[in-house]
Amino acid sequence: MRFSKIFLFLGLFLTTAGLAAQVVGKATKGAFLLKNATIETVTKGTVKGDLLIQDGKITGIGTSVNAPADAKVIDCTGKFVYPGFIDGGTNLGLVEVSSVSLTDDASEIGDIKPFLSSLTAVNPSATAIPVTRVSGVTTVLTKPTGGLIPGTASLINLVGYSPTEMYAGYQAMQMNFPSSGARGRWDRRSEEDRKKDEDKKLKEINDLWAETKLFASISAAKAKDPSIRQTYNPTLEAMAPVVDGSMALMIEVDRDKDILSALKWIKENKVNAVLSGCAEGWRVAKEIAEAKVPVITGPVISIPTRQSDRYDQSYTNPGILAKAGVQVAIRSNNTENVRDLPFHAGFAAAYGMGRQAALEAITIVPARIMGLEKELGSLEVGKTANLFICDGDPMETKTQIEQVFIQGWEIPMNSRHSLLYDEFLERSPGVKN
Amino acid sequence: MKRYLHLLTLLLASLALGAQTPTGSVHIKNGTVLTITNGVLTEADVVVENGKITGVGKSLRTPAGAKVIDATGQFVMPGIIDAHSHIALDAVNEATNPVTAEVWTGDVLDPFDISIYRALAGGVTAAHAMHGSANAIGGQCETIKLRYGTYNPEDLKMQGAPRTIKFALGENPMRVHGEGNRILPRTRMGVEHVFRQAFSEAKDYMAAQESYQKKKASDPTAVAPKYDYRMETLADILRGEIIIHCHSYRADEILMLLEVCKDFGIKRLVFQHTNEGFKVAPELAEFGAMASVFADWWAYKFEVYYSTAYNAAILTRNGVVTSINSDSEDYIRHLYHQAGKTQRYGQLTDDEALRLITLNPAIQLGIDARVGSLEKGKDGDIAIFSAHPLSIYAVPQMTIVDGIVRFDIKADDNDMRLSVDPEKTEDMMLEYAVEHRCMEGVEGHAAHHH
Numbered sequence: 001m002r003f004s005k006i007f008l009f010l011g012l013f014l015t016t017a018g019l020a021a022q023v024v025g026k027a028t029k030g031a032f033l034l035k036n037a038t039i040e041t042v043t044k045g046t047v048k049g050d051l052l053i054q055d056g057k058i059t060g061i062g063t064s065v066n067a068p069a070d071a072k073v074i075d076c077t078g079k080f081v082y083p084g085f086i087d088g089g090t091n092l093g094l095v096e097v098s099s100v101s102l103t104d105d106a107s108e109i110g111d112i113k114p115f116l117s118s119l120t121a122v123n124p125s126a127t128a129i130p131v132t133r134v135s136g137v138t139t140v141l142t143k144p145t146g147g148l149i150p151g152t153a154s155l156i157n158l159v160g161y162s163p164t165e166m167y168a169g170y171q172a173m174q175m176n177f178p179s180s181g182a183r184g185r186w187d188r189r190s191e192e193d194r195k196k197d198e199d200k201k202l203k204e205i206n207d208l209w210a211e212t213k214l215f216a217s218i219s220a221a222k223a224k225d226p227s228i229r230q231t232y233n234p235t236l237e238a239m240a241p242v243v244d245g246s247m248a249l250m251i252e253v254d255r256d257k258d259i260l261s262a263l264k265w266i267k268e269n270k271v272n273a274v275l276s277g278c279a280e281g282w283r284v285a286k287e288i289a290e291a292k293v294p295v296i297t298g299p300v301i302s303i304p305t306r307q308s309d310r311y312d313q314s315y316t317n318p319g320i321l322a323k324a325g326v327q328v329a330i331r332s333n334n335t336e337n338v339r340d341l342p343f344h345a346g347f348a349a350a351y352g353m354g355r356q357a358a359l360e361a362i363t364i365v366p367a368r369i370m371g372l373e374k375e376l377g378s379l380e381v382g383k384t385a386n387l388f389i390c391d392g393d394p395m396e397t398k399t400q401i402e403q404v405f406i407q408g409w410e411i412p413m414n415s416r417h418s419l420l421y422d423e424f425l426e427r428s429p430g431v432k433n
Numbered sequence: 434m435k436r437y438l439h440l441l442t443l444l445l446a447s448l449a450l451g452a453q454t455p456t457g458s459v460h461i462k463n464g465t466v467l468t469i470t471n472g473v474l475t476e477a478d479v480v481v482e483n484g485k486i487t488g489v490g491k492s493l494r495t496p497a498g499a500k501v502i503d504a505t506g507q508f509v510m511p512g513i514i515d516a517h518s519h520i521a522l523d524a525v526n527e528a529t530n531p532v533t534a535e536v537w538t539g540d541v542l543d544p545f546d547i548s549i550y551r552a553l554a555g556g557v558t559a560a561h562a563m564h565g566s567a568n569a570i571g572g573q574c575e576t577i578k579l580r581y582g583t584y585n586p587e588d589l590k591m592q593g594a595p596r597t598i599k600f601a602l603g604e605n606p607m608r609v610h611g612e613g614n615r616i617l618p619r620t621r622m623g624v625e626h627v628f629r630q631a632f633s634e635a636k637d638y639m640a641a642q643e644s645y646q647k648k649k650a651s652d653p654t655a656v657a658p659k660y661d662y663r664m665e666t667l668a669d670i671l672r673g674e675i676i677i678h679c680h681s682y683r684a685d686e687i688l689m690l691l692e693v694c695k696d697f698g699i700k701r702l703v704f705q706h707t708n709e710g711f712k713v714a715p716e717l718a719e720f721g722a723m724a725s726v727f728a729d730w731w732a733y734k735f736e737v738y739y740s741t742a743y744n745a746a747i748l749t750r751n752g753v754v755t756s757i758n759s760d761s762e763d764y765i766r767h768l769y770h771q772a773g774k775t776q777r778y779g780q781l782t783d784d785e786a787l788r789l790i791t792l793n794p795a796i797q798l799g800i801d802a803r804v805g806s807l808e809k810g811k812d813g814d815i816a817i818f819s820a821h822p823l824s825i826y827a828v829p830q831m832t833i834v835d836g837i838v839r840f841d842i843k844a845d846d847n848d849m850r851l852s853v854d855p856e857k858t859e860d861m862m863l864e865y866a867v868e869h870r871c872m873e874g875v876e877g878h879a880a881h882h883h
Contacts (some may be wrong), residue, residue, distance in 0.1 A: 099734040181861045232782065255861040279823045280861060301770075303763045305861045310847040311554040311766070333795060336732035346825030355826075395825050397773035400780070417731075421743035421779065424711045425750060431715040 024130045024419070027159055029056070033067040034358040034389060037076030042083055042379040051081055053385040056408030061381055071388065072410075073388065074403065083222035083379050084138025084386035084406060087341045088296035088330030088366040089276055092132060092140050093166075094124035094154065098335060107146035109169060112208065114173055114238035116151030118144045122163040128336045129389060130415040135339035137375060138386040138395050138406045141296075141331075141366075143174050143250070149175045149208075152238075153250060155370060157386065159406040170370040172274065173242045177253040177262045178202050202265070209269055212239040245272040248370075252276045252297070256283040263291045274369055276331070279305045282317045282356045286326035292370045295321055298331040300344040302325055303342075312351055318361060319352030328364040330358070345396035358395070384408075454592065455580070456484025457836035460495040461815065464504025467822070469511055469784070469806040470793050474612035479509055481813030484835035489807050500838065505832060508821050510787065510815030512558025513768050516678070516794035517638030517705050517726040517758035519563060519871065520765060521589060526565035526874035527572055529608050531618060531627045534598060536572035538562050538746075542586035548762040549581040549589075550849045553840040555766035556829045559591060561798055562760075563705075564599040566680035567609040569618060570628040571599035573666065574678065575721035576798050578814070579832075581839055584851065595799035598670065599705075600679035602686040602768050603736050609875055625689050632697045640792035642668075676701040676799055678725070680871070682736040684712035691720050703797045705758070708740040708746075714751035723754040723797045728771035729778065745789060746779020756794035760871055769822040769829075775825065786823055857863045 032053040038356030039047040039061060052060035060066065067073070096103035105121035122142060132140070155170040156163070179203030180194045180199050189197070215236035222228040232298045241247040254277045266273045275281075276296045281288060288295060298320050304313040321328045330348055332341045341362055349358035367377025375384050385408040392399035404411040459481045466474040468489060472634065476481050480488035482496045495501055523541040527533040552560065564572035576594035583589065604626055611619020618624040641658040648655040667673050677694075681687050681704045694702055700721065704710060707724040708731065712719060717724060726748070731740035737833055741747075748755040757772050759765035772790045775781040781789075795805030805814050813836035820827040832840035 028789075072538050097735050097738055098731055127738075160443035301763070301767060303551065307850055308848040311551045311849070330725070337729060340729075343825060347767075347770075350826040350828055393825075397770065397825060398776040398823065400777070416739070417741040417743060417778065420711065420739070421747060424714070424741075425743075425747050427712075427715055427751075 010043065024414040027406075027409035027411050029409050032077045032405065032408075033065070033071040033073045034081055035073055035289050037079055037081045037389070039081045039330060039379055040083075040359075040361060041379040043380060051379065053405060053408050056385055058379060058381055058383050058385050058387070060332070061379060062230050070169075072121070073153050076389055079391055079402065080134065080387050080394075081379065081387055081389055083363045083377060084388060084404070085136050085341050085362045085392060085394075086329075086377060087137055087140040087338050087362070088329045088332050089298065089333050090140045090142050090338045090362075091145065091335040092158075093124070093126045093396050094118060094127055094144070094311050095335045096123070096126060096128075096141055098298040105368040106144050108144065108149075108151070111147040112204070112235060113147060113151055114149045114242070114375050115172075115234035116144055117154065117171075118142050118152060119154040119156070119163045119167060119171070122154070122156060122166060124163065127416050128338070129158050130384035130412075131336070131407065131417055132338045133404055133411055134401060134415050134418070136340070136388040136390065136401045136404060137338055137341050138388070138404065139168055140338060141170070141172070141370075145147075145174075146176075148176055148178070148204060150176065152247075157406050159409050168372070169375070170372060171237075172250040172370075174252045175205075175249055177258055177265075178205070179253070179255055179258045181244055181255040181258065182407045190325045203348075205265070207308050208239060209243060210240040212236045212243040216240045216244060240271075245270065248272050248274055250274045256280040259284050259433075260287060263287060263293065266293060267291065278321070279314065280315065281318065281326070282320040284327060285321050288321065289325035294327040294329070294365075296331050296366065296369065297321065299333050299339070299340075300330060300348045315347045315351035318348040318358070322353055322357050322361075327365060327369065328357075328361055329369055330361040331366075342395045343397065349395065354396070439612065454578075454588070454835055455583075455814070455837060457833075457838070458482045458496055458812055459502055459815075459836055459838070460499045461502045461504050461509055461817065462507050464507045464509040464820075467508060467510040467783075467787060468805060468808065469883065470808055472784075472804075477509075479807055479815060481815070481833070481836040483486060484813050485836075486807060486809055486811050486813055491810060497671055499827055502817070502819055502831065502838075507817075508818045508827070509807070510556070510816050510822055511791045511792045511805055511811075512816050512817070512832065512834065513556045514756075514794040514798070514800075514805060515552070515557055515560040515765050515768060515790075516703070516756045516797050517760045517872070518552075518560040518564060518765055518860055519565070519760070519873070520560060520762050521546045521551060521577060523669070524874060525563075526567040526872065528565070528567035528875045531568050531616070532570040532629075532663065532671075533564075533568050533572050534570050535757050536564065537575070537665040538564050538572060539575035541591060542575065542577065542589050544583050544586050544589055545851050545852055548765070549579050550840070551762070552765040553832045553834075554829060554842075555763055556769055556813035556818065556822065556832055557815065558832060558834045558839075559795075559798075560765065560798070561597065561678070561794075563597075563678065564607040565873060566599065566601035567875050569606045569610075569624050570631055570667075573675070576800060578834055579839060580834055580837075581610060581849075582851070587855070590822035591800065593803075596669070596675040597798065598666065600674050600677050600690070602679060602681045602690065603683060604734060605680065605872060613875075614830075621683075621686055621689070624686065625693065626769065628693045629696075631667055632671065632693070635664050635671055636697075636734070638664035639668045670699060671697060673699070674700060676703060676797075678703045678705050678797075680705045681710075681835050682706055682708045684709040687713050688716060691716060691722060694722075695720075696821050698870055701799075706737075708737045708744065709752070711744045711747035714753055715749050717748070719754040723756075723793075724748050725756040725794065725797055726757045727760070728757050728774040729808050733754065742774065742778040743750060745775045746781055749775075749781060749785055749789075750779075752794050754796050755789060755876045756797055757789040758794070764809060769818070769827065770825065773823040773825070781820070783823055
């Protein structure tokens, strides 16, 4: 009797605690007909008409879409539909509060740690995930940081309750390319010491490459002859797909000289490479274009890398790269404010890139770089239903993002930020009652 | 002799001129003028004569010697004001004591800081060059005008602007002094005590001064109490001569400082950052305290985990005078974009959003009689944009301070440094990684703690 009362009390307590905790609500799946919209396909121009979502895919676009009777109809008169934005570089899901180290799962100890996978540490309940997706960013590459080789980055859709559910089909090994540049104002190393450090790191990479090749050849021999002994080596095992080119290597590099040195190294080792960061890409845009290595650059809204640079150099960087013929995607390189991605693209658009190229840089271009152009990055029949409805140009801050769909799930348009707004706009009780 | 006299007069005149703020005259023609206080005027002019606005309206006459600027198709707004900045400073934190009211950023102004020019290139004309947030009672701050090009630190000062001082609540003073130096405050209880103790001591100091002044009249041998500049400054706060600008995040600590100020009769109070200001907006409004906030920064430390990008909108709708600030040499360059975010998060009107970076920060700094709107008699501080400044596609074209063009997208060189060392090769630095200076000068702490 007494126990049951306690349990009843406990049960009540848990229920109220559950209600008090910030939850954003459930996503729902089904057939959705977005009626009478202006559809910005990105790859096939602007279409006036309907868009049908079924089983997580886009199954119809145009003026003669046949929707099943049970499809939920959403009137989009005067509204726009865009493909979900893709951020090619974030720490979303890995870091909750950056200054609280125990909530940071992005930066592991060690220098060469290719055996680490970001996907394993993605927290599907990270508060920043709903905050991000209601802005129309539906898919992000989330990456480990720190050291020469931080581990593998993973592309995730911002819906789901497990990393596996969220996984969007692309992983890339991360590398922070050796640099002889100063790391910041606090970097007191002499120019000579910095050069020595750079050479040492380059040697480490080259040794790793050679060892991995040897390891891979032993693995191949072992496959034929099981009597061959091979000791456990997680580093070389993880590097094998990178060295044989089946996994992309994403090389974080910013300084002009380092970019050139990276391009030379990529060529010599025939690496399946993507450059990321590239803050000084504009200085060597021609060389990057000639090397045909794609670039994921950003943040665009940031200050120039040198005091002598023109004030808007970080804004013009993506446009200069694109005009030189480089395949350019834009990233936020952020955690809690990945939602700024369309604004980074907007600044790039205003400062020389043009709106269409900037829009592509956060949709179809990152999809292409990741080999997912058949599934993501534009509104086309057969593609994954990652998209959103808005009342204007989504790069404009004034525009309201009204409804987001990710993998066909109708996403609750709530986040901590909007829930606090709902609670506190007119606080009750206030001061006088 | 007469010739020498002429020379002397010239010399004196130039000395006198040197001590004055350089001013200019411009006639901006045919733009869309966002006055802030008087609506939007299309195909309108703004005239500045000797640094002051003398006309806002249609088809105005060009004053003699004024530079004519064609703003056809462009948007003209008052120069943007940043109520929280650390640009143009050689030092930010005197992190040696929980109370350092005796120091002043006006002593460490750096006119060579390229950030001044970059901020101008974002339409900013005035900024609050603040002490950092290491101490519960930090140093006094300086309100500056972005007169980039001068080599004289004094020229940056906005003469006549009210005195201000930096206070700080929460994690920063707790970490620096409690965790770092093992002295109070290590908790928010301790932070409150620092204020109550400092103001109580200041009252004692004032009483001692007062009794000395009284005694002195009848007793020429009366000994003056020891002069203490820290106490003098705190006394000036109690007298209402200094505006408090307090770094704060959580609602509870904001309420605490409101109570302290009520108890000590302090009325001029602006909260900085104020991430949880939205929770206590009615209390802030009732007190008359103001709030200067980020557009959307959150989650970089625990005390900003329960934040909302709708903060500025909630505060505004509750009647709190609110501004959007930068606290960053990056964000100061696009405050117009940051203000635009209040339309995504809370749907503020154009006028409300623009006030957050013009008139409202001017009110918070006590300079609204001189800047913050385009009105006759105000300073000629103006920003011209290619499109509406709240649009993502707007590009600042020209920025004018006291009638002098300090940024011109068409005329300026790429390299705008004032001082170049030919012996030194300039290396790349990813400055966005170290941009946040609120905690600069604090040993052993990463700069990324606003």
